[in-house]
Amino acid sequence: xxxxxxxxxxxxxxxxxxxxxxxxxxxxxxxxxxxxxxxxxxxxxxxxxxxxxxxxxxxxxxxxxxxxxxxxxxxxxxxxxxxxxxxxxxxxxxxxxxxxxxxxxxxxxxxxxxxxxxxxxxxxxxxxxxxxxxxxxxxxxxxxxxxxxxxxxxxxxxxxxxxxxxxxxxxxxxxxxxxxxxxxxxxxxxxxxxxxxxxxxxxxxxxxxxxxxxxxxxxxxxxxxxxxxxxxxxxxxxxxxxxxxx
Amino acid sequence: xxxxxxxxxxxxxxxxxxxxxxxxxxxxxxxxxxxxxxxxxxxxxxxxxxxxxxxxxxxxxxxxxxxxxxxxxxxxxxxxxxxxxxxxxxxxxxxxxxxxxxxxxxxxxxxxxxxxxxxxxxxxxxxxxxxxxx
Numbered sequence: 457x458x459x460x461x462x463x464x465x466x467x468x469x470x471x472x473x474x475x476x477x478x479x480x481x482x483x484x485x486x487x488x489x490x491x492x493x494x495x496x497x498x499x500x501x502x503x504x505x506x507x508x509x510x511x512x513x514x515x516x517x518x519x520x521x522x523x524x525x526x527x528x529x530x531x532x533x534x535x536x537x538x539x540x541x542x543x544x545x546x547x548x549x550x551x552x553x554x555x556x557x558x559x560x561x562x563x564x565x566x567x568x569x570x571x572x573x574x575x576x577x578x579x580x581x582x583x584x585x586x587x588x589x590x591x592x593x594x595x596x597x598x599x600x601x602x603x604x605x606x607x608x609x610x611x612x613x614x615x616x617x618x619x620x621x622x623x624x625x626x627x628x629x630x631x632x633x634x635x636x637x638x639x640x641x642x643x644x645x646x647x648x649x650x651x652x653x654x655x656x657x658x659x660x661x662x663x664x665x666x667x668x669x670x671x672x673x674x675x676x677x678x679x680x681x682x683x684x685x686x687x688x689x690x691x692x693x694x695x696x697x698x699x700x701x702x
Numbered sequence: 703x704x705x706x707x708x709x710x711x712x713x714x715x716x717x718x719x720x721x722x723x724x725x726x727x728x729x730x731x732x733x734x735x736x737x738x739x740x741x742x743x744x745x746x747x748x749x750x751x752x753x754x755x756x757x758x759x760x761x762x763x764x765x766x767x768x769x770x771x772x773x774x775x776x777x778x779x780x781x782x783x784x785x786x787x788x789x790x791x792x793x794x795x796x797x798x799x800x801x802x803x804x805x806x807x808x809x810x811x812x813x814x815x816x817x818x819x820x821x822x823x824x825x826x827x828x829x830x831x832x833x834x835x836x
Contacts (some may be wrong), residue, residue: 527748535730557775558777576775635784679776679777679780681751681776681777682751683751684751685750686752687755688730688753689754697730697808698802698808
């Protein structure tokens with residue numbers, strides 16, 4: 457039997473302006489939906505929030521880091537994906553907050569901290585009652601050190617120490633000095649806006665920005681995500697293949 | 703050699719939902735090629751993370767071939783309407799596949815037509831803007 461073969465064409469999307477949001481169709485859909493006029497406490501972010509779209513950043517890399525990105529893409533095209541993009545590692549911060557794969561659970565603990573988690577093992581803790589440690593004492597980690605404070609109805613989360621990995625939302629490289637500021641504001645009962653600014657003096661020519669919108673999905677239950685059957689195998693050259701079923 | 707595109711400041715281009723990511727790299731699959739398995743027999747349905755897998759036997763002129771077909775993680779599977787018991791060994795299904803680049807009997811399952819005619823997506827639900835969820 458001959459297999460039917462169908463040609464397909466991939467499409468790339470170019471990010472342009474600052475604070476670029478979701479695709480036009482998604483935005484139009486959101487605009488057409490009836491707004492939820494239920495009253496709410498703007499300081500109450502507790503609940504399960506699902507990405508309504510995917511934020512598009514206006515990355516601008518310097519020459520050194522643009523070369524790193526090019527190599528990553530060339531390797532990907534050659535069947536050698538970024539090794540550190542392990543399918544069983546939690547998504548790092550920017551990917552966690554902007555990639556629409558599974559909802560986020562916001563769980564405040566009194567007025568001391570906010571724990572944001574995702575099914576894939578990402579757990580991000582924001583502390584309200586202390587500042588960042590001195591720069592030399594910030595331990596590099598996947599989610600860094602995050603502190604938050606309220607400016608009116610906007611929760612400002614400042615994160616440093618993001619040296620646990622060197623890619624943002626999949627491939628974009630960054631340095632350990634990357635600094636992320638998120639400004640979260642509940643704009644309606646069921647809408648949460650996150651205006652994200654990413655700075656990196658060693659990798660970017662200017663800050664990158666994006667807006668991510670989440671919708672409250674109170675009935676959503678996060679499922680576990682433990683890699684009990686990881687069949688993607690990398691050889692010593694970074695070439696990827698599928699392990700046999702047993 | 704004259705460089706056509708300066709590297710000093712580059713705005714990165716991201717394919718919608720297609721860039722390699724922490725939990726779903728599709729680099730091994732050929733997105734420009736689609737195979738259609740009209741009468742595949744399910745050998746095993748692995749309901750697991752980071753990916754669900756369909757093990758199928760595909761009839762060919764030279765005899766049956768065993769194929770390993772990757773699907774998305776269970777979150778995406780559930781949102782696309784799959785359940786852990788949506789298929790069982792022995793079921794006859796139709797499936798469209800992006801095969802591996804290296805020619806091995808593996809691929810990424812896209813549309814799966816179940817024995818009862820129901821069609822489910824192996825790569826998660828389609829988002830309102832047309833891009834796949836995962």
